[in-house]
Structure formats: C-alpha cells, structure tokens
Amino acid sequence: MxxxxxxxxxxxxxxxxxxxxxxxxxxxxxxxxxxxxxxxxxxxxxxxxxxxxxxxxxxxxxxxxxxxxxxxxxxxxxxxxxxxxxxxxxxxxxxxxxxxxxxxxxLAEPELIEITKLPPELDRMLKEFASHYPNAVEYLPEQGAVRWKSDLTFALGSDVVRDTATSSLREFAEIVNTAGAAFEVVIVGHTDNVPIRASSREHKTNWHLSSHRAIAVMFALNNFGVPYDRMGVMGYGEHRPREPNPPSGGNEKNRRVEIFLVSARDSFSGTR
Incomplete structure (x- = not known):
C-alpha cells in the first residue's frame, strides 16, 4: 500500500x-x-x-x-x-x-576721275548682294561702290564692326575675290557733324572715327580673305555729307562707309 x-x-x-x-x-x-x-x-x-x-x-x-x-x-x-x-x-x-x-x-586732295563701269557679271552680283541686305546696304553702280549705313555697321561712336554686319561683309568679300578679282578695294569712312565726346580716348575727332571705321572694315574683309595689298582706306570725317546736317547736328545718312571697286591705275573721291 x-x-x-x-x-x-x-x-x-x-x-x-x-x-x-x-x-x-x-x-x-x-x-x-x-x-x-x-x-x-x-x-x-x-x-x-x-x-x-x-x-x-x-x-x-x-x-x-x-x-x-x-x-x-x-x-x-x-x-x-x-x-x-x-x-x-x-x-x-x-x-x-x-x-x-x-x-x-x-591728307591729300584726291583726284576726281570718272569711275569705269563695272563688268556685267560683277554688276549683277553686286545688285543681287544689295538685295539681300536692303536695310543696311546700297549698291551705287554709277560709282562702282557699295554703301553701308554706319548705324547698322557700328554702334554710335564706335569703330567695332557689329556682329550683324559680318554676314554682309563676308558675302561682299566673296564677290571681291571672284567676279571682282581684277579690282582694288578702297574703303571710305564718313560721319555726321556731331562732335566726338571729350572723354573718348580712341577717337579724338570725326576724322579719326571715320578713318578708324574704314580700317575696321578693311580688317574684317581681310579676315574673309581679301588681301591687304588690294585695299586702301580713307576718312573724310563730317566733311563730305550726303545731305545737310540739321542745326542741332546729326544726320544718319551722313554716317556711312563706302567701298569702291576701282582698277589699279585709278584713284577716286567719295560720293555725295
């Protein structure tokens, strides 16, 4: 138990x-x-x-x-x-x-001469070229010249070529080097009668400004292939106006750069 x-x-x-x-x-x-x-x-x-x-x-x-x-x-x-x-x-x-x-x-007084009429093919190409830039370029067949409006080519008081003008200068250089190869290129700068500002160090007078602009265009054309030995430059300042300047000064038609195509034996004067 x-x-x-x-x-x-x-x-x-x-x-x-x-x-x-x-x-x-x-x-x-x-x-x-x-x-x-x-x-x-x-x-x-x-x-x-x-x-x-x-x-x-x-x-x-x-x-x-x-x-x-x-x-x-x-x-x-x-x-x-x-x-x-x-x-x-x-x-x-x-x-x-x-x-x-x-x-x-x-600055010698240029000899006045009669510009030889440009060959038909060159004349045709320059007319067509001017039609591409109607607001900036004018072709002058009687003078064998092309005119650029300075206000569209340069800023006021400046000699630096605007970017907007390079295309027209490039096309013009192509014509000069092809149909215009037998001609020399003379670039002439003009201004209106507005005095240069006293503060400007680059351009003491309108003589300087017009010459500097002509030289700047020459450099631009050289960059596009036109040889220096085919080009010359001149500057007339305000002394060859196309139209009278107003009493207050300034006329955009007098601010211009003209490029003449001339034979090697010729000299020329600016257009009016």
Whole structure:
C-alpha cells in the first residue's frame, strides 16, 4: 500500500514537472520570437534610413556636379572674354598706329576721275548682294561702290564692326575675290557733324572715327580673305555729307562707309 502511494505521488510530481517544463519552453519561444520581430523591425528601419541617406547623397552629388559644370562653363566663358578683350585691345592699338601713320603723311586732295563701269557679271552680283541686305546696304553702280549705313555697321561712336554686319561683309568679300578679282578695294569712312565726346580716348575727332571705321572694315574683309595689298582706306570725317546736317547736328545718312571697286591705275573721291 505504501509502495502504491509512493508511486502515485511520483507520477503526479513527474506530470507536474513536465507541464512546468512545457510552460518554460513556450515562454522562452515567445520571448525569442518577440526579440526576433523587434530586431527585424529595427533592421528594416535602419535599411530605410540608409536608403534615404543614399538618396540624399545622390541629390547632393548631382547638385555638386551641376555646380562644377556651371563653374567650368563660366570659367571657359571668362577665358573667352579675356581672349576677346586682348584681341580687341591689340586691334585698337594697331588701328591707332595705322591712323597716326596716315595722319602724319597728311591728307591729300584726291583726284576726281570718272569711275569705269563695272563688268556685267560683277554688276549683277553686286545688285543681287544689295538685295539681300536692303536695310543696311546700297549698291551705287554709277560709282562702282557699295554703301553701308554706319548705324547698322557700328554702334554710335564706335569703330567695332557689329556682329550683324559680318554676314554682309563676308558675302561682299566673296564677290571681291571672284567676279571682282581684277579690282582694288578702297574703303571710305564718313560721319555726321556731331562732335566726338571729350572723354573718348580712341577717337579724338570725326576724322579719326571715320578713318578708324574704314580700317575696321578693311580688317574684317581681310579676315574673309581679301588681301591687304588690294585695299586702301580713307576718312573724310563730317566733311563730305550726303545731305545737310540739321542745326542741332546729326544726320544718319551722313554716317556711312563706302567701298569702291576701282582698277589699279585709278584713284577716286567719295560720293555725295
């Protein structure tokens, strides 16, 4: 009897121990599973934060590359402007020396002659050329000349050829070097009677301005292939007006550059 009671109590205790062990294993499982979920959520959060940081870094890198490209562009532009400024300064210096040489030799009164009529093919090409630029260019077949309006060729008081005039000068140079190859080119500058500002260092008088503009056109034509030994320049200032200047001064028709095609044995005078 005691043996049976002992065995019964032992079975109860074993059953209780097994039940208790099962509870401990389940609690441990729940604890580990909770820790795993927390770790997974934290890992996902870290991954999201890393993704956002990568995106922000890409945005910053793109902005930095854009700024670097902008800096490179502006640096190149500044260098181009510096080179252009140096070129213009050299051209101005060359113009000054050339003008001083011309003025030192004196301005002789030109011989008046009858201009020889241009050949038919050259005449036709110049008429067609003038029709391409009706607001800027006028062809004068009786004088064998082409006239450019200074206001469209230069800024007021300037001897720098406008970019808008280069296409017409380039086309004219092509004609001079083909149908007009047997002729010399004489470029004559004219101004109105508005005095040069006292602050102008480049052009002391209208004589200087008209001569400098003629020289600038000569340089432009040379850039387009017309040899220097086929060209000459003159400047009349305000002293050969096409029309009277008003009392207040200034008449745009008197501000002009004329280019004459003449044979090598001829000289000429400006048109009126």
């Amino acid at each position: 005691n043996r049976l009671a002992f065995l019964g109590r032992g079975g109860v205790m074993l059953t209780a121990a097994c039940a208790f062990s099962g509870c401990i294993a389940r609690a441990e499982y729940d604890r580990v599973e909770f820790a795993r979920r927390v770790a997974a959520e934290q890992a996902a959060q870290r991954e999201a934060e890393l993704g956002a940081e990568r995106s922000q870094r890409q945005v910053v890198e793109a902005e930095r590359n854009a700024l670097r490209r902008e800096l490179d562009t502006k640096t190149a532009l500044a260098e181009n402007l510096r080179q252009e400024n140096d070129r213009l300064a050299a051209t101005l210096k060359q113009l000054g020396r050339f003008t001083d040489e011309v003025l030192a030799k004196g």
